[in-house]
Amino acid sequence: MSRMTTVAAHTTGSRALAHPERAEIRLEAVLHALSDPMRLAVVREMAASQGPDSPGLSCSHFDLPVTKSTSTHHFRVLRESGVIEQVYRGTAKLNGLRRGDLDALFPGLLDSVLDAATRQADRLSEH
Amino acid sequence: MSRMTTVAAHTTGSRALAHPERAEIRLEAVLHALSDPMRLAVVREMAASQGPDSPGLSCSHFDLPVTKSTSTHHFRVLRESGVIEQVYRGTAKLNGLRRGDLDALFPGLLDSVLDAATRQADRLSEH
DNA sequence: ACCGTAGTACGGCAGCTGTCAAACTACGAG
DNA sequence: CTCGTAGTTTGACAGCTGCCGTACTACGGT
Numbered sequence: 001m002s003r004m005t006t007v008a009a010h011t012t013g014s015r016a017l018a019h020p021e022r023a024e025i026r027l028e029a030v031l032h033a034l035s036d037p038m039r040l041a042v043v044r045e046m047a048a049s050q051g052p053d054s055p056g057l058s059c060s061h062f063d064l065p066v067t068k069s070t071s072t073h074h075f076r077v078l079r080e081s082g083v084i085e086q087v088y089r090g091t092a093k094l095n096g097l098r099r100g101d102l103d104a105l106f107p108g109l110l111d112s113v114l115d116a117a118t119r120q121a122d123r124l125s126e127h
Numbered sequence: 128m129s130r131m132t133t134v135a136a137h138t139t140g141s142r143a144l145a146h147p148e149r150a151e152i153r154l155e156a157v158l159h160a161l162s163d164p165m166r167l168a169v170v171r172e173m174a175a176s177q178g179p180d181s182p183g184l185s186c187s188h189f190d191l192p193v194t195k196s197t198s199t200h201h202f203r204v205l206r207e208s209g210v211i212e213q214v215y216r217g218t219a220k221l222n223g224l225r226r227g228d229l230d231a232l233f234p235g236l237l238d239s240v241l242d243a244a245t246r247q248a249d250r251l252s253e254h
Numbered sequence: 255a256c257c258g259t260a261g262t263a264c265g266g267c268a269g270c271t272g273t274c275a276a277a278c279t280a281c282g283a284g
Numbered sequence: 285c286t287c288g289t290a291g292t293t294t295g296a297c298a299g300c301t302g303c304c305g306t307a308c309t310a311c312g313g314t
Contacts, residue, residue: 027247031240032162035155036302070303072262077301088311092260105250106243108235113158116233120154123232163272197273199292204271215281219290 017079017086022101025082030102033081034113038064039074043083046097047114062095144206144213149228152209157229160208161240165191166201170210173224174241189222 034040042062064071075095078084082101087094102110161167169189191198202222205211209228214221229237 023250027240027243028162028164028167031158031167035159035162037155038302040155040158066302067304068261069263069305073302076262088261092311106239106246109239109243112233112236112239113154116154116236119233123150165272193272194274195291196275196293200272203292215291219281 017088019079019085020082022082022105025101025105027106029081030083030106030109033077033083036074036077038066039078040113040117042074042078043097044114044117046084046095047110050097050099144215146206146212147209149209149232152228152232154233156208157210157233157236160204160210163201163204165193166205167240167244169201169205170224171241171244173211173222174237177224177226 034043042064045062062071064074066074075084075086075093079086082098085096085098097110099110161170169191172189189198191201193201202211202213202220206213209225212223212225224237226237
């Protein structure tokens with residue numbers, strides 16, 4: 001019941017990750033995904049490195065203070081909630097915010113959250 | 128270690144609930160509070176019954192499909208995260224969104240979330 | 255074909271979450 | 285004062301969360 005990893009998926013060096021369709025994205029799941037400090041930080045960094053209008057995927061590299069398995073876990077939560085998309089490029093992974101989908105479903109939400117996160121970071125750092 | 132309920136707090140019919148100061152409100156906690164369907168529904172109803180510019184507290188009554196203890200729990204999460212404020216008026220409780228504080232800390236966030244929730248509700252209902 | 259590197263899967267664990275039922279406290283009305 | 289109603293507290297319980305370590309898979313280079 002667990003010997004199916006090698007079976008399919010060899011589309012010329014691009015394993016496919018399961019992403020929710022735009023219509024399947026749920027606000028509660030998005031908010032939940034963003035409510036973890038680590039994940040919020042990842043999303044902030046992604047937004048910063050991608051600029052305001054996304055070219056889609058960027059190849060940013062994240063150095064999180066957790067083990068690889070924990071990273072995988074957080075990225076999975078972000079992906080399954082519809083906040084980010086991920087594709088493989090060889091041995092690395094390309095990450096990208098799903099700005100288009102999020103802005104279409106929930107206009108202004110992502111920007112508000114990112115702005116709020118920046119404000120809070122500023123507020124807390126000028127202690 | 129648990130016989131202190133009757134001790135203090137009898138300020139003329141207004142037990143005081145612990146609320147975070149504005150400066151103590153954390154974005155992550157707010158997002159987490161809003162990421163539960165039940166709590167998001169409560170906040171939506173509160174926002175609707177209070178109108179866009181809040182007169183402070185409104186006396187709305189909520190009929191949640193859970194027991195009283197579960198309600199208490201959800202209202203506590205909302206209060207402790209800084210999303211709502213509560214005061215007693217006799218036997219009932221006055222609830223109110225902390226619009227002022229939230230808008231000051233995270234401009235646009237609450238409105239984006241409320242708007243997103245409305246859009247999602249509309250989208251899901253026209254199935 | 256063989257390594258090394260990058261990521262995933264699995265199992266485990268402490269802690270938190272949403273829920274309930276039952277016992278309790280607080281206020282208002284009679 | 286006594287009762288009923290509104291809300292809180294406590295304890296319980298299943299399920300999820302964040303975290304880790306180990307074992308595994310996949311790709312690229314040599």
